[in-house]
Amino acid sequence: MPISPDRIIPLREALRHLHAVDTSLSDRDRNPFFFIVGSGISVPAIPTSSEIVRDCRAMLGDLDEPLALTAAQKYSYWFSKAYPQPVDRQRYLESLIRRAKATPAVLALAHLLIEGRLAKLVITPNFDDLLARALLLFGARPLISDHPYTVGRVDPESPEIQIVHVHGSYYYYDLANLDAEIYDRRTTKIGAPVAIPELLGRVLWDRSPIVIGYAGWPGDVIMTALERRLRSVLNRNLYWFCYNENDIAMLPDWLTGNSNVLFVVAEKALREPAPHTAPDGKRAPVDKGDNPEPSVLGRSDPISLPADRVLTDLISKLKLRAPALTVSPINFFYEQVSSAVEGAIGVNDTRGGYYLSEVLDRIRHARDLEQQHGERATEEFGRFLDAVRRASQDQVAELGASLLPHPLSIVQLREVANALRVAAGSTQISEPSRTLALLSLDKTLERIADEGRSDTDRKSWLRERLTIADQLYTLGRIDEELRIYDDTIRRCSATKDPALMACVILATQYKANTFANKRREYSEALQLIADVLQTYAGECSIDVRDALADSEFAAALIRRSRGDDTTGELREIATKYKNAESPAQVRMAALALNILAEEAYSHEGIEGEFPLREELEELTRTRPTLKHERVDNLREMIASSSLSDQNEQANRLAKVALSVLADADDARSQLQRAQVLRWKFSAESDPHDYEGTLAELLAINSDDVQGVAALQRLVLRRLVERYRAENRADKVDAFVQSLGSARAIATAQQAISALRREANTKSVRNVSPKPSRRRPTPQSK
Numbered sequence: 001m002p003i004s005p006d007r008i009i010p011l012r013e014a015l016r017h018l019h020a021v022d023t024s025l026s027d028r029d030r031n032p033f034f035f036i037v038g039s040g041i042s043v044p045a046i047p048t049s050s051e052i053v054r055d056c057r058a059m060l061g062d063l064d065e066p067l068a069l070t071a072a073q074k075y076s077y078w079f080s081k082a083y084p085q086p087v088d089r090q091r092y093l094e095s096l097i098r099r100a101k102a103t104p105a106v107l108a109l110a111h112l113l114i115e116g117r118l119a120k121l122v123i124t125p126n127f128d129d130l131l132a133r134a135l136l137l138f139g140a141r142p143l144i145s146d147h148p149y150t151v152g153r154v155d156p157e158s159p160e161i162q163i164v165h166v167h168g169s170y171y172y173y174d175l176a177n178l179d180a181e182i183y184d185r186r187t188t189k190i191g192a193p194v195a196i197p198e199l200l201g202r203v204l205w206d207r208s209p210i211v212i213g214y215a216g217w218p219g220d221v222i223m224t225a226l227e228r229r230l231r232s233v234l235n236r237n238l239y240w241f242c243y244n245e246n247d248i249a250m251l252p253d254w255l256t257g258n259s260n261v262l263f264v265v266a267e268k269a270l271r272e273p274a275p276h277t278a279p280d281g282k283r284a285p286v287d288k289g290d291n292p293e294p295s296v297l298g299r300s301d302p303i304s305l306p307a308d309r310v311l312t313d314l315i316s317k318l319k320l321r322a323p324a325l326t327v328s329p330i331n332f333f334y335e336q337v338s339s340a341v342e343g344a345i346g347v348n349d350t351r352g353g354y355y356l357s358e359v360l361d362r363i364r365h366a367r368d369l370e371q372q373h374g375e376r377a378t379e380e381f382g383r384f385l386d387a388v389r390r391a392s393q394d395q396v397a398e399l400g401a402s403l404l405p406h407p408l409s410i411v412q413l414r415e416v417a418n419a420l421r422v423a424a425g426s427t428q429i430s431e432p433s434r435t436l437a438l439l440s441l442d443k444t445l446e447r448i449a450d451e452g453r454s455d456t457d458r459k460s461w462l463r464e465r466l467t468i469a470d471q472l473y474t475l476g477r478i479d480e481e482l483r484i485y486d487d488t489i490r491r492c493s494a495t496k497d498p499a500l501m502a503c504v505i506l507a508t509q510y511k512a513n514t515f516a517n518k519r520r521e522y523s524e525a526l527q528l529i530a531d532v533l534q535t536y537a538g539e540c541s542i543d544v545r546d547a548l549a550d551s552e553f554a555a556a557l558i559r560r561s562r563g564d565d566t567t568g569e570l571r572e573i574a575t576k577y578k579n580a581e582s583p584a585q586v587r588m589a590a591l592a593l594n595i596l597a598e599e600a601y602s603h604e605g606i607e608g609e610f611p612l613r614e615e616l617e618e619l620t621r622t623r624p625t626l627k628h629e630r631v632d633n634l635r636e637m638i639a640s641s642s643l644s645d646q647n648e649q650a651n652r653l654a655k656v657a658l659s660v661l662a663d664a665d666d667a668r669s670q671l672q673r674a675q676v677l678r679w680k681f682s683a684e685s686d687p688h689d690y691e692g693t694l695a696e697l698l699a700i701n702s703d704d705v706q707g708v709a710a711l712q713r714l715v716l717r718r719l720v721e722r723y724r725a726e727n728r729a730d731k732v733d734a735f736v737q738s739l740g741s742a743r744a745i746a747t748a749q750q751a752i753s754a755l756r757r758e759a760n761t762k763s764v765r766n767v768s769p770k771p772s773r774r775r776p777t778p779q780s781k
Contacts, residue, residue, distance in 0.1 A: 003248060003256045007263060011305060012427050014239055014264040015317040018210075021236065022117055022318055032236055033210050034121040034156075034203055036222060037131075040213020040243060040307045041105040046128050047096055049075040056082035093127055093170045102134045105213065108311035110134035113142075113161045115320045119210065121156060121203065122163045123222065127170045131163060138323045139336060146171065151196055156203045166196050166221050200225035208236040208260075213243075213307040216251050227254050234260045241310050249709030266305040267427050309426075315391040316428040322389030334363045380406060388419045393429035396420065397437035404443050410452050417444045424471065435477055442468050442484065455497075462488055462503045466510060478518055485511040498541035505547035508532040509554050522562045529555045546584040549577055553588045560595075570596050583625040590619060590629045597636070606640045613637045627664075631657050631672045635679055642683035650683035674700055674708045681715050691735050694719055 021032065039046065047055075056078040057063075066077065083089040102110075109131060113120060122131065135142050142161040145154050146169035154162055204225060216223055230238075238261045242248055245265045248256060255261055325332045341356045380403055387395035400420050408416070420441040424434055445461040465484050472481040488507040492500040509532070512525035529551050536544055552573055560566045570592040577589035593616040600608035613636055620630030634657040641650035657676045661669045677697040684690035694715050700708055723731050 003263070004259075007259070007261065008245065008248065009262055009264055010267045010427075011241075011264055011310065011313060012267060014241070014262065015313055015428070017237070017262075018118060018239070018314065019317045030116065031118065031120045032207060033119040034123060034207050035109065035119050036123045036209045036211045036214050037109065037307070038125055038212075038214030040215075041109060041311075042100075042103060042126055042128055042130055042213075045100040045103045045106075045130065046126075053078045090170060097128045097130075097170045100128065100130060102130045102137070103308065105306070105308035105311055106130045106134045108308060108315060109212075110138055110140070111315055111320065111323055112311065112318075114138050114140045114323065115318075116159075117318050117320065119207075120159065120161050121154075121207075122161075123200065123203070123209075124163065124165055125167045125214070125217070125220065125222065126165065127168065129169060129171075135161060138325055139332065144169075148196060151199050154199055156207065164196075164199070166200075196221050197225050197228075201229065204229040204234075206235065208234050208238050209240075211238070211240040212310055213241075215243075215247065216240075216255070223252075227252075230254060230258050230260065237262050239264055241305060241307075243306065244304050246709045249713065264305070264310075312391045312422070313426060313428045316393055316426070319392070320390055322386050326389050327386070328367075330363065330367045334360070334367050337363060381408065381412060384416065384419070388415075391426075391428065393423040393426040393437075394433040396423040397429065397433040397440065400444070401436055401440040404440065404447070408447075410448060413444055413448050413451070417441060417448065420444060431475060435472065435475055435480070438468050438471055438475075439480065459497075459499050459503075462492065462500060466503070466506055469507075469510065473514065478514060481514060482511060485514075498539070498543040501536060501539060501541075502543040502547040505532050505536060505544065505551055509547075509551045512558065513554065516558045516561065522558060525558055526555055529558075542582050545580075546582055549573075549580075549582075549585045549588045553591060556592070567596065567599065578619050583623065586619070586623055587626060587629065590616060590626055590633075593619065594629075594633065597633075601640075606644050610637070610640055613640065627660055628668060628672065631660055631669075631676065634660075635672070635676050638676065638679040638683065642679060647683040647685060651680065654680035654683070670700055671708055674711045678711045678715055681718065690719065690722070694735075 018033075025032065039048070053075055059082050060078070063081065065074070079089060083092055109122070112118070113122070113135065124131075129144075132142055132144060140161055142163050143153070143158070144163050144165070145151050146165040151164070154164055200222065209226070214222070226238075238258075240251075240255075240261060241264045245263075248263050256263075324335075338360055341360065380399065384396070384399040384403055387399055396419050400416050400423070403416060420437045423429055424437040424441065429437070442465060445457075445464060449458040449461045465488055469481045469484040472478075472484070485507040489504050489511075492504045495501060495504075508528050512528040515521040515525040515528070533548060533551060533555075536548060539545070539548075556566045556569045556573060559569065574589045574592040574596070577585040577592075580586050580589070593612055597609050597612035597616065600612055613633060616633045617630065617637065620626040620633060623630075634653050638650045638653045638657070641647070641653060654676055658673065661673050661676075664670075674697055677693055677700075681690050681693045681697070684693055697712055697715055700712075719735070
């Protein structure tokens, strides 16, 4: 069912809604919400299901896997094969969880819960106890239900913090872990006073969920209870925070079609990539290879909405106090120990020979010293830390800037730098404060480099400056951006260190990009790059040669955006670098060949493009580091073949591409696998073949993959159109029921229902089974 656009809202608006509810509540109406949290709050401390699958595969060795399994079925298959006994699965999970540390998202959720704002109850399918540990760290003792027989103890009206593990916890062997066990939790256990569905029904009666880090597993106990409750109107909206916007497409109709449910996604303004040069004069992400520098935003994907960002920004919006542990650790510890001792045997009782009163005296003395002399060197730094703990990002930027003239230790300066990175990427910060945070971060890193006198700190600062300047570019602060480039070039112009020479080259190149993109000063931009290429032409280090290759490619793109014919220049780059030892330099050759192929397609069609695609395939085939570039190129070759009726060749190329991705479970590989299957489908001619291809596509778990759901819908549409053209509409239902996966069936039924509704309001048009070819720009790869 197409979802109404007004029910997909940005994070900032959702926080405004929740803040409005919080300020309107009376004491008797406290906690009108409860949290539903999934594995998204526990990563990366707890391994993902794909990581567990890899462990099981490594342990079992060569074992055939059934075809067309969903991610959940694959997890169940390998986990049950590696550990067939329930107690062994429990012990394996225990070994992973025991050593895990609380994540920033878990700590932020604990902070919200101890303040008692909006919610005191958490429902989770997670097995880990990280949240309980975080609450104990902050001085709160939660009530926990982690077994069907303890559900009756949960009281939604209780003022205590409560955590319900609907699938159990790693403490017990009868946790619900495999597919069949998860579905089994929907039923009442013999002898259990209350079933988990009954508890969820009671909780949902007058409370609404805030869903974070949970993908919505079809048919599990949480989704079953939500479906039942949403048949009637909630008194407050349900807020479903999505890791990315495409996750919404994987949710069922009864959820996406309900007017009480709002889906929260990342801010539109934060979706643009960091700048670099693109052929159309826009900026594209800087390729940082396998070892990226830390992002100024503090996270790798500005399009996604991770759980820690949601919870930290909510703390900021609600203006919560900092946890007592962080305000005065020694006093917090004294209060905890004093309460425990007095509640047990009395503070002056000397029985047992432990002399606990003397222990308390020593802690009290330490507390008094802390209060007299202050834990921190300056009062300003204490205020700064308080703002950080409250996630008050505008204050973090302001106080961080005010700290720069004060004497601070290296440890304190690193704390300031980390806080400014987080503030610069927050939604709860004004644009002027974001700029202030970025500029203050640059100055703080400079102080760390100067006072620490460490070459590592200095190099790290100079490299991160390029990222800071990129963010200033996106804010339109071009003068500050160019000032950073000029200062970096000035500081490093006489260096003999290859890493710093590379910084000079890249800073010059990025400055040239800005001249070309913002000022259309193409000649000045090209002269800057020409000068730096000449200056460092004789250097032989890999860092410098990589940066020079990047700059040569950037110069070609600047000329191309000016309208020059760059065919010869791009061919020269491809020839020069295709046999280089450095993967970064070979990547420049691959990018040049890709642009040449794109241009050949636009001027000569498939006949001119295909030889260049074959040359690119040969280059990437021999370079394992260019796996993704190879798959992207193969996908274009599949498209060329299918559009020229070379379907046999298209299928052969698709098999090659899928084999390259066979063992890859990362998000980019999943998206590439879906794109290959989409083009493979267009080349199929036999119904059995294209049903099989679509089944493979539907089996991809797209919970964390941007764009897969859209490709699934597109191919489903093509299937329906083919069957309509063949007057075989009855085949659609038969195919859906043959999928063998509840998630795939739900996805297919959702999309096909929407198509049939469209057919009732529109005349049916015959559409060619070969889709129009939508050509991506080279930088989208």
